[in-house]
Amino acid sequence: MTEADQLDLAISQLMRILIVDERRLFSDLGAATYNPLDVETLTYLWRQPGSTAKEIGLFLGVQATTMQSAIDRLQRRELLQRDHTALKGRSVALILTEAGETFCHRMHTHNLQNCEQMLSALAKADRPGFVRNIAAIAAKMAT
Template sequence: MIASSAEQLKQLTLAFERFTRRFKVTEATAAMSNSLNALDVQALLFIDDHPGCKLSDVARHLQVAPTTMSSSTDRLVRRGMIERQRPETNRRTVALTLTQAGKDTVAGYMEGYHDACSAMLEPLDPAERADFVRLTLKIAQHET
């Protein structure tokens, strides 16, 4: 049976809403063990993806006030996860990079994601897995 496009989309939406919820809980659990709050974790992941980014970049991406990100940065610096640097090219800004401890922490989160993804693939047979991964990557690449 072939579902209509609209029906397909609806089902896909439900599935992804669940995936997201699942991942979020996974993340919250991991965060707890590092005593980091949700925002700090998101910031850490973003900085991992954008080394040397400005504080305001993170704030904009995570949709929080600059002051909130400043506090988050304080916490992450205090815990030795990231470093603040004043670039000579523009000394108003603060460039953020992960320390080794920060990288290790991110690796821990990634491991959690990794396990969750592994569980996702479980019900598929090898050919299906290959298809699913291929299509997912095609989508991810398109997102920039």
């Protein structure tokens, strides 16, 4: 088995574990129907408050109509709101509601716990190198 085959197998296994774990978290949050675009939109706004639909759509690589559908859906769920007082040109800024902030904080805490569990599989001395390597891979894949 090649290194690429081994990596593919390990990533597939890790993704399955994390997807099942994420479904459990959504169930705990009382929201079993979040799709990846919803989660990524909320996460982006958590990190970049006041962003516009266009900015989020460009970052996530989705069409404007798809982005508007996600924003409408999240606004109906009272997780984000349009801030008409914070215009960016003719675009309306988006911000998380208190419920959206809580959702993102719980997701972040949950993700950090998963990262701690992953790192615990390695010797303490190997962890910084692993984190550097994963960051380098992520940066390369993002280009």
